[in-house]
Amino acid sequence: MEHLRGDDPARIGPYTVLGRFGTGHAPGPPREPRYVARSADGDRTVLLCLPRTGADPARWAVEARHARDLSVPGFLPVDEVGGTAAAPWYAVPYVPALPLPDALAACRGPLPEPFVRVMGRGLAASLRAAHARGVVHAGLSPAAVLITPGGVRLAGFGAVRGAGEDGRHRGDVPGLDHSALPPEQMTGGRPRPLGDVYGIGAVLSYASTGHTVPQREEIPDGLRAVISACLARDPAQRPDAARLEALLAAVPAPASAPAPVPVSVPAPASATADGPWSGPAVHAAPGVSHVPGGRPATVIDAPFAAALPAPVAVALARVAAAVLAAGPAGPVPAPYDRPPLAPDALD
Template identity: 50%
Template sequence: MHTTGGAAEAVAGREPGAAASARRPVVPYHLITALDDPHTRVPVPERRYIARSADGLRTVLLALPHQGRDPDLFLAEADASRYLLGPCAAPADALAGPGEPAWYSLPYLPVLPLPTVLAVHGGPLPELTVRALGAALAQTLAVVHGQGLAFAGVSPAAVLLSAAGPRLTCYGAVRAAAPNGAPRSGLPGLEAGSLPPEQASGSSPDFLGDMYALGAVLAYAATGYTMPERDELPAALRTIVARCLSRDPGSRPQPAELADALGDVTAADDRAAVLGPGWLPGRVIAALAHQSAAVLAAETPAAPAPSASSRTPTPSSPSRN
């Protein structure tokens, strides 16, 4: 766990340690710990923390935009994520209110980002885990695409693993990073290997771009790299992952085809079978238990009533392709 403090400073775009006079809560949360390893080399699309409400009754995953990012675009994508369905979708449940710095929250459960999972495990994940992860995420993308939405944010850091299965976060990170028509290659927070070539050059995110990004996630889980050599992948995964990573969007599989190739998935209710006993390595289960205990034991300072309430507005329409 990477402990931090000074919720007001972090939420206001300042790192903990600013002048004591600035220590005023501007959202109803106190930070407990950073979710991501500050030393990770894998780009993370947003700043993420485990946080607790000022009354101490609610623990959340709190996300904030990186410095220099457009806060309005960040909030627009978070707002649109509230429409997301699918077994592994992670829709925002609260957003910044008027006049607040940009933030959104998700309900907390013990989770680790995929890069942290590889670090805890000591290297690439077992093929069983990669298959289960990929099948569950493909099921989710099938539902999201069925809603007419491109996820536009799939990357290793966007995938959080819990004992019950993965959670797909960072919806719309590619759209929020730069408008269509503007190059996105090299932008902070976007993992180059997960960014489809057509989107790196400015094209609008679409369904087949999500499949490229999911292929990069599976490659990362299996090898530690989003762009490995073909023979570095497990033999049984080479063909389907290579198809996902094709530079020709038309050669990439559809979500249902990928799910079928990775596991025996015939209906949404089969998610429990895909993520059955043993799908996560023991060290990862232990790390999740450690996080849960540490968060439960964490002490946060008493705080006055929040200065602004969160909002859960009803937008007229979600972001689309």
């Protein structure tokens, strides 16, 4: 979490902003602003997202409302959308998390291959479930991948759709990570499932080399064929999400791997026994439990937790402690979302 800058809002809707989410290590152009914030009574801590500079706020708000209605394992559970038509926002219950670029910064370089493989399997499983429901993420990039103690989560839903209409060349659209954008979407094509697979390829490239467009020889031997298949320019040459999950499961582990370091993080103020992202619940096998209303609750993905690199585990614990200790300071300027939201402003 970063300190607020001079142009950052101190309040968004009913929430007091505590700090910026992440530390700005993401490659490419600026992403949508994300903040850690807390309700006035201190009982609820959230991750708040705003439209990026240059984005169409109306289209962005439509994607936010769509995300609120989803229940897809591995996607951030958006549970509140507010603001005005010109200045919308959405909120996600907060759990300790690092954007993928911050995880690389914690490791001072690429992530270990065993962890990249397990992370990729988690991403592929989430997309397999989404695609089976007819949902396309349309925004996969390193900044959209969040590392939590219990598994990998996806943010940035609908970034490509929110950036502009289909048919428009997206090469000059601000805020999109063009190195992670499938060629067919770059030229204005509609986001489709195999475009998400291209995004996973860019994410795995970045995680394993530090670059979204690495030289082939930079990619670890055990991941080279899989990543190259994901990044095929012809969508028909890419594996679907289910096939990708199987390919990553079949990649042999290196002869030696660093011993995992367990991580223990405090539960956020918003965690409740029956709420979304409830406190850590260990399951015998990886999966997603569900709470009333269909929202996925937090689980511990055992293989993911076992492979979590020690520097990332330490960084997660520090982030959790910083958020628990954080509080508002100084004068509170006008809130981000005035005037009040009209009932149909985001329809």
